[in-house]
Amino acid sequence: MLKKKLLILTAFLGALIGYVSAQEKPNMYFTDTSSGRPIAKDPKVVYFNGKYLMYYSIPGKTDEGWKIGIAQSKNLQQWDKIGELNKVAAYEKNGLCAPGAIVRGDTLHLFYQTYGNGPKDAICHAYSTDGIHFTRDHTNPIFHPSGSWNNGRAIDAEVAFYKDRYYLYFATRDPSGEIQMQGVAEAPRESDFSRESWKQVSDQPILKPELPWEGKCIEAASIIEKNGTLYMFYAGSYNNAPQQIGLAKSLDGIHWERTAKTPFLPNGKVGEWNHSESGHPDIFKDKNGQYYLFYQGNNNNGESWYLANKRLFWKETLPTY
Template sequence: MGSWEEESASHPRVLFDGKIYRMWYMGMDYDYKRGLGLAMSKDGVHWTKYEGNPVLGPGEEGEWDDYGPEVPAIIYDKKECLFKMWYMGANEPYASIGSGYAWSKDGIHWTKYEHNPVLKIGEEGEWDQYYAALETVVYDGRIYRGWYTGFQDDSWYAHIGYCWSKDGIHWHKYKENPVLAPVPGTWNEAGIWVSSVVHKDGLYYMFYDGGDYAGSNSIAYATSKDGKNWEPYEDNPIFFASDSGFDDFWVLTPWVKYMRHEWKMWYTAINQDWVQSMGYASSREHPYIHQRQIARVNHHCIESIEPNPCSDYATIRIKMEQPGMVSMNILRTDGSLVQQLVNRKYEAGTHEIHFNASALHNGVYLCNLKLNDYKETKMMVKN
């Protein structure tokens, strides 16, 4: 029997009490069951996992979260001496029916609210009718302010909404939602996902990630005076995938804290083999976490996927400067195989691979190319 996190470990959420860093993160097994684990650190970089993980697991079969909790928002309420968590619940491998609430005295033993979920998906026709994940909460001692990722259908075209609550249980969605949306033709045209909001010196700083249809995913930030009206930073994105290593494909789910005169960020990293892990970055340059952009030079590459998004058929065009063995696979976003398109030798030149996508459910997929020792992945959307 495999580990509860054998498929992935991602979505870090970190709190610091002045002595110890605590990280709660999401793990998933090969049956797509999710759980939340705990790790602890003295420096925020070197972590020790709690031996009793996961600390929060799936609900009983038939319950709203029987595939498990995901993407938690965590705060510590000093007045009540409680850790408070809001988490997305799933009852199918790729579906959500809102966000639930749980609390704990020690961050290990959690009690789920018996009337979960506390933030439900929208009504039919609303922008968040398919998905509502409350991913970050700011509490000022009177009002809980939350920001959540939502989308209308299984195309995963995500926007960001705002909500508030007096008790952390009964939430009110802002009538003018969504408060931040993707921009067609830009780095975030395929959707944006909120991860963390920091309130500092009278401003809210939102850190979020977004992707384009070419397959890139990067991290950005925006500012707001009221938490509702947001101004994205003009030079977004601020943090990119590396040119090699553990985060050379996607960077996402930024969890940012400002402490000890420094911005600290923990994030999910995905490499070209779709191995998910977690990374750390920091900056004293307010609020730039990272300012470099990697320009890759590929001798063998996926030139295009057309059309993208597609409804029935798509053509994948590859360019090779040398002959070699080509393996082309369509993957789900968790890295599992949907279909192998080709596995054969090609001569140097430009080649077209035709793909019938009509049997796929609407959503986001990955087009994964392996050419000799070279690997490349691009995103494809079915609608």
């Protein structure tokens, strides 16, 4: 009888442990081990040529610098790597990362940043008709900010079409290089996205850290329009501080207000896969009208990084999950 009870108890504990483990990891749990460590960051998802494509940042091996990975999926949960965007131009010699992307007609436009150049990091543009092989814009880098309110750096590009114009959102830093904040530039509908197309809209940040949980950093804006309103999912605080995801909204693409004083998506609890952070968001609307928030996380202060997503639902005028 005692042996039978022990067997039942063991089976119960095994099932419980399995349940807890299953709860700790989301349905989508993707990383890239090409650098020798499991690291994938900065997701950007599009639907192009009949398939889902995800662009993301990966570190190179020793002294190689960062590069951009490309994965595809049939269901937004399981992903297979199909390519990389590696450095080829002189301005990319120290690395490239943090992809943003839009589809216009039969062409996918990729906006990414140079890396490893401090205040001289800038936004670049490339385009592709298959989503894998890209042609660089001959005017690269296409954008970096001007003005005394920033240090000239531009990273984490996001391009959105709104009210007949394209808006380029970027993260920059204050003149001291300490505070990371959001800026914006614009281009006309007929833009080819070259350097001459973009005009900086504001001579001050459009969103900067003010709340305690945002620390000294707001970065990685991801924008979507719904019913005439723009929604910005953004990363607050630097990586592993912990970084968490906030939400703001706008009616003109330039002036933004937060929807809450607390994170929209916080980091996980102790022991969970995203305890160190839930960061660098990407909001994606599927072809069937469903919304997904992609983001990065880890629980070891950056020794690894995984990508995940959550399906979002709309309650009145705000998203929830």
